Amino acid sequence: MDAFEVAGTPVRLRRSARARRMTLRVGRVGGAVTLTLPPRAALADARAFAEGHAAWIARHVAAVPAARTVAVGTTLPVAGREVPVVAGGGRAARWTGTAIAVPDDGHAGRRVATLLKEMARTRLVAATETHAEALGRPFGRITLRDTRSRWGSCSGRGDLMYSWRLAMAPEEVLDYVAAHEVAHLAHMDHSERFWACVARLMPDYAPRRAWLRREGAALHAVRFA
Missing domain, CATH: 3.30.2010.10 (Metalloproteases ("zincins"), catalytic domain)
Incomplete structure (x- = not known):
């Protein structure tokens, strides 16, 4: 078993020869949860450790921003300001000063x-x-x-x-x-x-x-x- 769930959240297990104790990490993109454990740590102990930190896991997963995919019709930040991505001519994306114009070609x-x-x-x-x-x-x-x-x-x-x-x-x-x-x-x-x-x-x-x-x-x- 290389993964299990804690309160509905998948937790991936990763054994590391350098690990001296169990540690939890929540990915900054996507919010994937990884539990790193020493080579000889028991799976039962790993599960107990993760379940004991269920509230921590839930809080940090909830704080991860939702993924957003760039496409014509969406927006994205440029220099700290949300701007639209609009259909434009040519072969490259172009900054207009208020929007990004890009060919709508997939x-x-x-x-x-x-x-x-x-x-x-x-x-x-x-x-x-x-x-x-x-x-x-x-x-x-x-x-x-x-x-x-x-x-x-x-x-x-x-x-x-x-x-x-x-x-x-x-x-x-x-x-x-x-x-x-x-x-x-x-x-x-x-x-x-x-x-x-x-x-x-x-x-x-x-x-x-x-x-x-x-x-x-x-x-x-x-x-x-």
């Missing part, structure tokens, strides 16, 4: 994702250059990915990675992520010195960080397949 999601990547790159490169200049630190390559666990990262060589889904976040939130990663060019940790550096680059970063922690899962719930 590939709208993929075309819109391409547009968002272009918008994200333009904004993130500009924000990164601004903060790096203020910090007096050079940076390397900038790459965009569709990451689930982080919005950005900085390598020891100064290369920066960002999630292109930041194109959907408010511009001030995207700017915060750029400031956060640029600060790692000076401090490759999350020490007090690092956060002081973020504060120098962006004194009002706290509400922007809070928005991302509170609303970020909704950006991951947008599907472009």
Whole structure:
């Protein structure tokens, strides 16, 4: 048995040689529940552990944003504002300033994702250059990915990675992520010195960080397949 239900919610079991205790995780997209347990843990103990956390499971599953698929006739956030996806000519998705126009050919999601990547790159490169200049630190390559666990990262060589889904976040939130990663060019940790550096680059970063922690899962719930 690799799964069971707790109060009607499927719980998938995953054994890990590195696990020292049982832990529960609710996926940020879709709300799938995974119970990780040590190799020798008994299934009866796993079930009892999950059932003992039934209220926790229900609360966190209910908090997961519903998935939404991009298509002509739907809406999605762009720079923090809900905008319509409308039928348009040409072969690519196009930002009109108030809507995204895209051919209604069954590939709208993929075309819109391409547009968002272009918008994200333009904004993130500009924000990164601004903060790096203020910090007096050079940076390397900038790459965009569709990451689930982080919005950005900085390598020891100064290369920066960002999630292109930041194109959907408010511009001030995207700017915060750029400031956060640029600060790692000076401090490759999350020490007090690092956060002081973020504060120098962006004194009002706290509400922007809070928005991302509170609303970020909704950006991951947008599907472009």
